[in-house]
Amino acid sequence: MKRGFSLIETIAVIGVTVMALIALTNLFLIFNTTYGYQQAVVATAGSAGAAMNALGAAVLPADRVLASRDFSGTAYASATTTLVLELPAADSSGNMLPGAYDYIVFYLSDGTLYRLIEAAPGSVRVSNTKQLSSAIGSLAFTYDDSDFARITKVSADLTTRAFYKQQAVRSHLTGQWYLRNLQISL
């Protein structure tokens, strides 16, 4: 004998199912919010940290800050949001290449921070352009001397920003680096 479900059974099953669905939907919404927010956090904190690391990695081995330089047709001048560096070049075995220099410029364009490397022939560094952060809120390079030839220290103040559902996520980092390969006589 085959019976169907009674009304009570059906209502109970529907009730349980609805509750399970509500719980699952809630979980999905929370997951979505958390994921979106975390993405914004990663975009700000992560890219601020990455930009700072890249800056440190370039400033520390530099031997001087250049006032300006022409990078294959585009001139960059060191200022508040642009930093042009000259670094002694070395080959892949770690031997210095006498008289050869790599040039690196950090510049801001439309809220995006880029690093452009122009490596000397034979240098271990590779010529390329890399996007460091696309969420720059503010960036300020400061130098310990107004005369570029006498700069020994570069400081950077960086704020990155991202939005998630009108909620701003921001990250603020500062850094200071002394030029380790400084050649000038002060």
Added chain:
Amino acid sequence: MTVRRGFSLIEVMVALGIIGVMLVAVGVLLSRLPVDSREVRDQDLALTIARSELETLRAGGYEALPISGPFTHALLSELTGASASVAIADFDTETKQVDVSVSWQGAGAVPRSVSLTTLMTQTGGL
């Protein structure tokens, strides 16, 4: 005889219980995510502060090393209940050991700290 049975109440309860436990576990995991990312951010900030202080001390050189004590940094205000200090000790007659540490309150007011150590000699620059 073909009697078709549904699930017994016990089976349904067990299944619902397991699903419930899974949901709670995922929920707890999700609630930990922002806390953990905050901890990572704080630790990164603290390291940035410690590195910056070491860089300043190195640039000043052996002769200009301060006495042990607290120091300030613009980023300290971004950490909760943060304090920073530097400890200088004699490593040998011509070398000093420099410890820089940053402490703050992590999630749930748990005390956290990072420290960096370096040696500085009387001769030699950065």
